[in-house]
Amino acid sequence: MPTIKDIAEKLNISYSTVSLALRDSPKVKKKTLKLVKQTADEIGYRPNCIARSLVLQKSILVAMITPDISSPFYARIVEGAEAACRKKGYNMLICNTNWDPKWEEKHLNLILERRIDGAVIAPCKIKNDYLDKILSAKLPIAFVSSQYPHKDKDNLIFRGADNIEGGYLATCFILKKKQKAIAFIGGSINSVSLVHRMEGYYMGIDEADFPRENVYTYTGDFSQNSGYENSLKALHEHPEITCLICLNDLIAMGALKASRETGRKVPEDIGIIGYDDTYLASLDAVQLTSVYQPKYQMGYEAMNKLLDRLESDEENEPLSKLLHCKLSIRNSV
Amino acid sequence: MPTIKDIAEKLNISYSTVSLALRDSPKVKKKTLKLVKQTADEIGYRPNCIARSLVLQKSILVAMITPDISSPFYARIVEGAEAACRKKGYNMLICNTNWDPKWEEKHLNLILERRIDGAVIAPCKIKNDYLDKILSAKLPIAFVSSQYPHKDKDNLIFRGADNIEGGYLATCFILKKKQKAIAFIGGSINSVSLVHRMEGYYMGIDEADFPRENVYTYTGDFSQNSGYENSLKALHEHPEITCLICLNDLIAMGALKASRETGRKVPEDIGIIGYDDTYLASLDAVQLTSVYQPKYQMGYEAMNKLLDRLESDEENEPLSKLLHCKLSIRNSV
DNA sequence: CATTTTTTTTCAAACGTTTGAATTGACCTT
DNA sequence: AAGGTCAATTCAAACGTTTGAAAAAAAATG
Numbered sequence: 209m210p211t212i213k214d215i216a217e218k219l220n221i222s223y224s225t226v227s228l229a230l231r232d233s234p235k236v237k238k239k240t241l242k243l244v245k246q247t248a249d250e251i252g253y254r255p256n257c258i259a260r261s262l263v264l265q266k267s268i269l270v271a272m273i274t275p276d277i278s279s280p281f282y283a284r285i286v287e288g289a290e291a292a293c294r295k296k297g298y299n300m301l302i303c304n305t306n307w308d309p310k311w312e313e314k315h316l317n318l319i320l321e322r323r324i325d326g327a328v329i330a331p332c333k334i335k336n337d338y339l340d341k342i343l344s345a346k347l348p349i350a351f352v353s354s355q356y357p358h359k360d361k362d363n364l365i366f367r368g369a370d371n372i373e374g375g376y377l378a379t380c381f382i383l384k385k386k387q388k389a390i391a392f393i394g395g396s397i398n399s400v401s402l403v404h405r406m407e408g409y410y411m412g413i414d415e416a417d418f419p420r421e422n423v424y425t426y427t428g429d430f431s432q433n434s435g436y437e438n439s440l441k442a443l444h445e446h447p448e449i450t451c452l453i454c455l456n457d458l459i460a461m462g463a464l465k466a467s468r469e470t471g472r473k474v475p476e477d478i479g480i481i482g483y484d485d486t487y488l489a490s491l492d493a494v495q496l497t498s499v500y501q502p503k504y505q506m507g508y509e510a511m512n513k514l515l516d517r518l519e520s521d522e523e524n525e526p527l528s529k530l531l532h533c534k535l536s537i538r539n540s541v
Numbered sequence: 542m543p544t545i546k547d548i549a550e551k552l553n554i555s556y557s558t559v560s561l562a563l564r565d566s567p568k569v570k571k572k573t574l575k576l577v578k579q580t581a582d583e584i585g586y587r588p589n590c591i592a593r594s595l596v597l598q599k600s601i602l603v604a605m606i607t608p609d610i611s612s613p614f615y616a617r618i619v620e621g622a623e624a625a626c627r628k629k630g631y632n633m634l635i636c637n638t639n640w641d642p643k644w645e646e647k648h649l650n651l652i653l654e655r656r657i658d659g660a661v662i663a664p665c666k667i668k669n670d671y672l673d674k675i676l677s678a679k680l681p682i683a684f685v686s687s688q689y690p691h692k693d694k695d696n697l698i699f700r701g702a703d704n705i706e707g708g709y710l711a712t713c714f715i716l717k718k719k720q721k722a723i724a725f726i727g728g729s730i731n732s733v734s735l736v737h738r739m740e741g742y743y744m745g746i747d748e749a750d751f752p753r754e755n756v757y758t759y760t761g762d763f764s765q766n767s768g769y770e771n772s773l774k775a776l777h778e779h780p781e782i783t784c785l786i787c788l789n790d791l792i793a794m795g796a797l798k799a800s801r802e803t804g805r806k807v808p809e810d811i812g813i814i815g816y817d818d819t820y821l822a823s824l825d826a827v828q829l830t831s832v833y834q835p836k837y838q839m840g841y842e843a844m845n846k847l848l849d850r851l852e853s854d855e856e857n858e859p860l861s862k863l864l865h866c867k868l869s870i871r872n873s874v
Numbered sequence: 875c876a877t878t879t880t881t882t883t884t885c886a887a888a889c890g891t892t893t894g895a896a897t898t899g900a901c902c903t904t
Numbered sequence: 905a906a907g908g909t910c911a912a913t914t915c916a917a918a919c920g921t922t923t924g925a926a927a928a929a930a931a932a933t934g
Contacts, residue, residue, distance in 0.1 A: 211920055222884045227922065237882060252678075257655040258594045259920035262889045267591065269655075277623070278616050287611050290637050294644075299651060302635040304623050311627075318632060322590040322602075345585075465825035492798035493826045544890055555914045560892065570912060592890035595919045 210251045218247055230255065261323065270514065271301040271319050271327040273312065279430070280486035281456065281503060282330060285352055288507025289328050296515050298325075305332050307429075313338045320347060325518050328352055328510045334399050350514040352506050354401045355528075365517065366528040367510040369501040371401045374533035375408020378453060378481050378499050382541055383416040385479070387450045391424040391442040393463055394435050395455035402455070405483070409453065430455070435462025443470050443478075451479040451541070457486045460496055464540070479541035495539035502531050543584045551580055563588070594656065603847065604634040604652050604660040605840075606645065612763070613819035614789065614836060615663060618685055621840025622661050629848045631658075638665050640762075646671045653680060658851050661685055661843045667732050683847040685839050687734045688861075698850065699861040700843040702834040704734045707866035708741020711786060711814055711832050715874055716749040718812070720783045724757040724775040726796055727768050728788035735788070738816070742786065757782070761792075768795025776803050776811075784812040784874070790819045793829050797873070812874035828872035835864050 212230070216223035221240065229236045229244035236244075247253075261267045272289050274282040286302065293300040301324065303315040312332055316339070319327055326348035331339065335357060343349060343358055350365035358364060382390065392409070395402050413423060426442050428434035439452055439462060452467070454460035460482035464474060472478045482489050482498035489496035513527065545563070549556035554573065562569045562577035569577075580586075594600045605622045607615040619635065626633040634657065636648040645665055649672070652660055659681035664672065668690060676682060676691055683698035691697060715723065725742070728735050746756060759775050761767035772785055772795060785800070787793035793815035797807060805811045815822050815831035822829035846860065 213920080223921090224885075224923080225883055227920095228883090231922095235882070240882080254650075254654050256920050258591055258600065259889090260922080261591045262595055262891090262920080263922045265889070277610075278620050280613075283611050283616055287637075290610070290635070294637070299634055299636075299655070301632055302619075302623070303632075304620070304627070317587075321587050322632065461824055461826070468825065488821075488824070491794055491821070491824075491827070492801065493794070494824070546890080556891090557893080557915075558913055560890095561913090564892095568912070573912080589890050592919090593892080595890080595921090596892050598919070 209256075210253045211256065212253075214251060215244060215247050215253060218251070219243060265323075266325050266518075267323050268298055269301060269322070269324050270298050270511070270518075271303055271315070271324050272511070273303045273305060273315055273327060273329040273331075275305050275307045275330060275332040276430075277302060277304050279458065280488055281484045281501075282353075284486065284503035285330065285507035288504040288509075289352075289511040290507075291504075292508045292511035292515065296512075296519075298515060300511075307332045309333045309336060312336070316342050320345065326350070326514050328507070328514055330354060331356060331399070334403075348514060348517055350510040352510040354399045357400065362527070364527065365510060365513045367506045367513070368401065368530065369506065369533050370530045371404035371533075372408040372411065374483065374499040374501065375405040375410075376412045377408075377533060377535045378483070379409045379412025379418075380416070381497075381535055381537070382451050382453070382479055382481055383412060383418055385541070387418070387422075387479075389422040389424065389446055389449045390418075390451040390453060391426060391446065391449050393426050393438045393442065393452050393454045394428045394430060394459035396427045396429070405455070424449070428459075430458060432458045432462045432465075435459030436466050437462070439463040439466035440470070443467070443472070449478070451481070454480065454482050456484050457482040457488045457496060457498055460498070460540075461488060461494070464494070464496070475539060475541050481541055485536045489536065489538065497538045497541045498536050500534045500536045505531060542589075543586045544589065545586075547584060548577060548580050548586060551584070552576060598656075599658050599851075600656050601631055602634060602655070602657050603631050603844070603851075604636055604648070604657050605844070606636045606638060606648055606660060606662040606664075608638050608640045608663060608665040609763075610635060610637050612791065613821055614817045614834075617819065617836035618663065618840035621837040621842075622685075622844040623840075624837075625841045625844035625848065629845075629852075631848060633844075640665045642666045642669060645669070649675050653678065659683070659847050661840070661847055663687060664689060664732070667736075681847060681850055683843040685843040687732045690733065695860070697860065698843060698846045700839045700846070701734065701863065702839065702866050703863045704737035704866075705741040705744065707816065707832040707834065708738040709744045710741075710866060710868045711816070712742045712745025712751075713749070714830075714868055714870070715784050715786070715812055715814055716745060716751055718874070720751070720755075720812075722755040722757065722779055722782045723751075723784045723786060724759060724779065724782050726759050726771045726775065726785050726787045727761050727763060727792035729760045729762070738788070763789055763791060765791045765795040765798075768792030769799050770795070772796040772799035773803070776800070776805070782811070784814070787813065787815050789817050790815040790821045790829060790831055793831070793873075794821060794827070797827070797829070808872060808874050814874055818869045822869065822871065830871045830874045831869050833867045833869045838864060 212223045212226045216226045226244050229241045305312040328350045330353045353368050355366050426438035428438050452463045454463050463480050467478050482496045485498040485500035489498040545556045545559045549559045559577050562574045638645040661683045663686045686701050688699050759771035761771050785796045787796050796813050800807050800811050815829045818831040818833035822831040
């Protein structure tokens, strides 16, 4: 592949001049500039980003770390982040952790070694030693979806939805109608956002004076299958349940299936409410009532803020911002 | 950030030795090796991939270009590709083209400049001048999903499903039952795979001696909404239609909605068949019969083959491989 | 025409690695 | 004691850029 030197030799000028010319420096004579660009085209010259990165000490490369890029929730966040990158001319590395902290660590290490300029991360665990280490290593990081508890918390970029609000909206809504018993389906408490969400759920429950002994909890992971099995179990152990509160839409899909299989009609016999309001919920065949989170916006703003920080030090709006949830009411409650 | 030189100075040895030691060269005394690694740990040394890439002339970085990473079809392909990268220790850049050849070109250019080692691409257009240029620039590229027509075709890596077979399976299946009229919904012919798919569809139609004048075609894009609108139009213009053949699952979702809204029951009054067999089709609430493509496998194998080629020149299995489709029969026909 | 000023070009070091060739020093042979 | 072998280390160039400082060339000034 041709280099700057090749152009220089061909034109019999120094390669400093070529370098300057290629970047439209006003220092170089217009005639030379044109000549340089022309021969660059001719021999098919491409700037070498690697060399450039080495001297400039930045890579114009940024990473996005998510637990599961194939989930409709994270996919939408990734989309937003990608859009922000595209707009600013950055490239984005995508790293899937599969909910495994080991892989999260591995990816973060690689990011450090690649001298990536920064990363947006949707952490898969509430707290991590290596995340602390990375944060003290001053690698610019933005958190999305889940806030990270860190001593220097006020200096962290974060975009996520108000999960307390989201949970609160959900239980308020379902308890407007009379419920005999309700159950939470899915989600082990391993992230801050879930803790908040539960807090919100219970706020609504207490406010409606619904007896806590009629609230059951079934923990599991975030998959459709886990939702299915836990719902079956719940409906079997407590047939009086009139509403399944699912910790995301995928789980709700499983709950829908379980309800139907046990001969219950939705929403007549049982209510089901999801969380995230992914496009699954909006499918005509599904029509799931769900708590909307501004996923795209979260991804976009987190990345955008990160890139802002990379490019200048002036900060205008706050680093951390909690976005509002709202209820997408459809036909499952 | 500390460098090799820092370690060398601290230990009063040359930095060549440090470099060797860090990579476990047998040339360096065990005692020194241990000492080097220890101090590297102490001062928090991280190898600098950029410098390394510059001298080694490779970046251990690979790109995946897709039209739409948020579509369940491509997302699954990306997952497969990502898995292959992870296994071999490569990082993957993800590039979204949004079905826009302009962005495809831009991404390819950046890939060239970044000295990315290679790319897997799911092209958004049947033919492109700049893709030709890139191919002659000898950047290792693997095609996935859509085959690319190129003079040096036999030397291209490709993994995709047999779309002729897939289309054939679909029409054979629906024509086992009696149909009055059928319609194709969605998809403009801009990719080789679609051409093949249509060929397959018609193979089945002709084999069943179904009259071609009872076959209608409605073109559009690949979105749910396009599926919805085209289906409405089709059912309005030709109420006798008894089956909608959708060019992907998203379109089928729209068709499902349109059918329901016009008071038709699925599958009693109208049959709907999708393509790709994404997890949308498998949702309990949806139960869409669809043509399965091995998406994950396509992504995985394309990337894997690409990485193989990057690491050695020996080729054992063929570069290009057409995978089999099969019918996932559910409850919509 | 000699000076000064301005424009344009070149020099050379730097970024952090890798690596073939050269060097050093220890130990063994004869 | 000279020569040879081997292990361990060091030298120095290379990868392809950028950039402040120096130099050269051109233009303006008196």
